[in-house]
Amino acid sequence: MLRLKILLVASTLLMLVALFMVFVSVPTDAGQGVIQRIFYFHVPVAWVAFFAFFITFVAGIVYLTNRSQKWDMIASASAEIGLVFTTLILITGSIWARPVWGVWWTWDARLTASLVLWLIYLSYFIIRSYISDEDRRARFAAVVGIIGFVDVPVVALSIQLSRTQHPPAMIFQGGLAGSMSMLATLLVSVAAFTVLYALLMEVRVRIKKDEREIKKLKEACADE
Amino acid sequence: MNSDNLWYLFAAYGIIWLAVFGYVVMLVSRQRAMRRDIDALKKELKK
Numbered sequence: 405m406l407r408l409k410i411l412l413v414a415s416t417l418l419m420l421v422a423l424f425m426v427f428v429s430v431p432t433d434a435g436q437g438v439i440q441r442i443f444y445f446h447v448p449v450a451w452v453a454f455f456a457f458f459i460t461f462v463a464g465i466v467y468l469t470n471r472s473q474k475w476d477m478i479a480s481a482s483a484e485i486g487l488v489f490t491t492l493i494l495i496t497g498s499i500w501a502r503p504v505w506g507v508w509w510t511w512d513a514r515l516t517a518s519l520v521l522w523l524i525y526l527s528y529f530i531i532r533s534y535i536s537d538e539d540r541r542a543r544f545a546a547v548v549g550i551i552g553f554v555d556v557p558v559v560a561l562s563i564q565l566s567r568t569q570h571p572p573a574m575i576f577q578g579g580l581a582g583s584m585s586m587l588a589t590l591l592v593s594v595a596a597f598t599v600l601y602a603l604l605m606e607v608r609v610r611i612k613k614d615e616r617e618i619k620k621l622k623e624a625c626a627d628e
Numbered sequence: 629m630n631s632d633n634l635w636y637l638f639a640a641y642g643i644i645w646l647a648v649f650g651y652v653v654m655l656v657s658r659q660r661a662m663r664r665d666i667d668a669l670k671k672e673l674k675k
Contacts, residue, residue, distance in 0.1 A: 439633040442640045488651055498638040503633050607655045616660035621669035
């Protein structure tokens, strides 16, 4: 419970600092104007989604190695958070695209790969909902989680691999290095969302544990 | 142009916060319901 409280306080404080930096202290981008400020939350949201799917990928491998339900709980909890954040990537990306590109959506490499990523992890949960046997469900889900992760580097590298309208990853190309306050704002936002991910994982895994406990208690009640 | 862009900016941040807040509320209420079920089942087992 203490860990939960620490994560809650830390994520709240970091989010408040990030919001202050985004809306008050960071200078407005000369090229795009105020709409560029979406970037300070759009990128951290994408980072959390990719990190969440990486945890699902690792937990899936560990599950297939030792068949411990604990790792299936971690994998599915992380995939759920990843799916929520991928939905937010698609929505905030569309909102940014409308004033900048003049369209809500275009079948650009980065956007299409992101949509495919969302569909892959949506299918992860559809598969889970259709299989009642616990071990079989965990095994199938682990395989989908491992194979599905292949799309994460495709999304990340789509800008380099194909011609795309999506802005390049400026942080790696010196675009933000010129403005330390822009870089600092982005890094604080990334830290805030990473702590938020840890908080959501903590709560989600607790729920998974409670679900297992309920199942065991119901079995015990039925036996009596 | 700029005021339109401000609308888009606040829409993006609003949606992020609504989604995160909604997800947290859903998780907390689900966990509370689970704890209630666990307590009820434990009481039933004690009888």
